[in-house]
């Protein structure tokens with residue numbers, strides 16, 4: 001997830017949703033392409049089967065019922081009649097129909113390499129229709145073969161030479177390979193070929209169209225969801241973030257975010273507003289108590305400074321300012337230890353107080369030497385007391401000048 005960590009939420013969201021949608025749409029498009037392809041092949045196979053069956057039925061019928069006539073009229077030979085019927089059936093379509101045999105009488109019925117392969121397979125047991133989509137000359141086409149099985153009537157002309165009618169004997173000599181079939185033997189096959197290229201290009205075209213439509217829908221979807229996400233989540237969260245940084249910068253807790261919503265974002269903003277008013281209230285209280293403290297030490301008779309554990313002076317009264325020879329503005333922020341000749345002792349005492357919890361310099365009156373801004377030295381009696389502010393331990397030093 002490292003790649004997403006540098007991006008904004010909306011970019012990450014758009015990226016993830018785009019990836020998901022693209023995968024989904026590609027999977028859908030691919031599966032619909034496959035389905036269409038299957039349907040097209042199934043349709044072509046159904047047609048090829050129907051034509052082949054008609055041809056076989058026709059020739060079986062002729063073979064059984066038109067037995068004498070072929071001698072006078074060769075057009076009534078089952079093969080010849082079925083071929084011309086097949087031509088008429090498929091006229092105008094792109095179907096190509098042949099009746100082929102390994103032991104052909106007419107060289108026109110010689111099988112091509114695919115037909116030869118299948119006819120050889122048909123010699124084995126369990127002969128059924130066979131089909132496949134193959135690529136020939138760079139173009140895809142469906143090849144379909146339905147075997148023709150010899151029955152008793154076929155053997156009149158395809159059985160032995162001796163029993164064949166005279167006109168057959170005349171055309172095909174005794175040792176011709178087209179004789180010698182048994183009942184139940186495969187004599188040949190109806191072979192149908194259907195060019196698939198135009199059908200395939202049609203579904204490829206459909207696929208392209210689907211992908212374009214889906215792509216448009218997907219883009220609109222991503223734009224709309226991105227916009228909604230931006231409006232409902234990103235903008236309010238950004239507002240909260242901006243407001244928090246401003247508070248951190250200015251320390252002003254009076255800001256509130258005006259946004260009424262009943263969802264989680266509404267809750268977040270509500271909590272933010274509560275937090276801000278709580279902090280606002282606390283600051284107000286602290287300022288008031290500081291103010292009271294300031295007023296209180298101002299009327300005291302002795303110099304008083306309040307300082308942090310590092311010696312930084314936070315509050316001072318007029319008497320203290322006079323003692324050190326500085327104005328309030330100059331004194332605040334200075335380090336108390338710097339004004340003391342033995343400042344390090346106090347520093348250590350405060351450290352002791354933090355580590356051990358007590359210190360001999362705290363809570364008791366000690367004599368200290370103070371150096372004012374001009375370098376003059378004074379003796380003072382000093383009492384350090386500890387007080388707890390919101391976050392920090394603070395110390396107050398009450399000094400009393402010792403006049404000798």
Ligand code: HEC
Pocket residue numbers: 059060063070077078079080099100101103104105106107109148149150151153154155156157158168178187188189
């Ligand atoms: C009246 C005789 C006769 C009968 C009955 C007959 N055939 Fe034929 N058959 C022929 C002749 C003749 C040809 C060659 C036709 C041509 O010149 O195209 C042929 C051709 C074929 C062919 C094409 C391959 C080739 O040899 O050129 C097949 C397959 C075939 N017959 C199967 C059958 C089947 C199956 C039956 C029975 C349902 C059958 N025939 C009945 C005379 C017959």
